[in-house]
Amino acid sequence: MFLVINKKSKYSLAAFTLIELLVIIAIIALLSTLSVIALNNARAKARDARRLSDVKQISTALELYYNSHGIYPNSPNPVGTPITNLCLSELGITSTCGTEVYMKNIPADPAKDKHYLYAPLINNSSFNLIYDEETIADCPTDWVRVPGNTLYNTHSFCVMKYEAKIKGIDNGNTAYSASYEPESRPSGTPWVNITQTNAKLECESIGAHLITEDEWLSIVRNLELQASNWTGGAIGSGQITRGNSNSSAAMDGTSELDGVNKRTHILSNGEVIWDLAGNVYDWTDATIMGKNQPSGVVSEAGWLEYTVLTNYGDIAPEKLLPMNNYNSNQGYGQIFSIGSSTNTINYGFRRGGYWRNNGARAGVLTLILNVPPNDYYKYIGFRCAL
């Protein structure tokens, strides 16, 4: 039997031409490459499934803590420390457990270089739980992946690394044309003079969407937990940098600024995003009527520190306020609201501040609510998300 097969294969081999052999070798090489890719994808998917399950379990343990204590635990010490392998007990999130244990060994992210992050918000009445999925968002060139956040129900997503530019045109300060297409790239100045309505349509035209408030906040809650985004080099020390906010014009995305005007922020997964604060305002996709806006003691239109708000209107506090009762002194910016209890006009959300905010008014949580969705200005741009 063995002999027969051997004979036959010898005969077959002789019948192949060199070309045929090369084709077969190329096909085998391609198939093995494909199967390696498929295997890597399957592994990344398995890690993502693990992440979702871990995050669910950690959230459950945090709810158990809340049931006993009426608040969520403090951040691990120092703030921004990964919660990997720490213990959640009546002592909070610490390296050694107390007696009342809710989770003995908080699971580690399945990838060695990634970590889950936890931070409470609004006097420990809510919390961020941040996790970075690998496969959910496979981001295009010059877009960045942003980790998900349980507080905002966001999975990991892609967002433009730069404020949107007009494809093929370097001067973004031009009259709107529907024939223009949005693109994320370093060169050129941001696409401005565009209404919130058209910014939505333009993002949809490339298969994306205008960044949502939940996505914006997921970025801010992540970067505020990275020490290198603070001028003092530690979380809460100095300010979160506020970008191009003290100059005479919008800039392209090729030159960085120094100190408090640094234009880039880093995320927990190492991704770098430009001009979230400053340069031009970024539309987000939300709208709110004047009468439903947050307000302070003085009931008139104007800039307010977050710390002096007496009424949050229709915006949930965790979607509005800086952590730890911080305000513009920590680089978060301020809010501009209409300050009227009767105004029924709709206004679009825009974030971050712009080149001429002279400091305090620019910041990663700056929010201005006085421009309707169909108005446009040379200092309002946008960015898309996927």
Ligand SMILES: [Ca+2]
């Ligand atoms: Ca277009």
Ligand SMILES: [Ca+2]
């Ligand atoms: Ca901006």
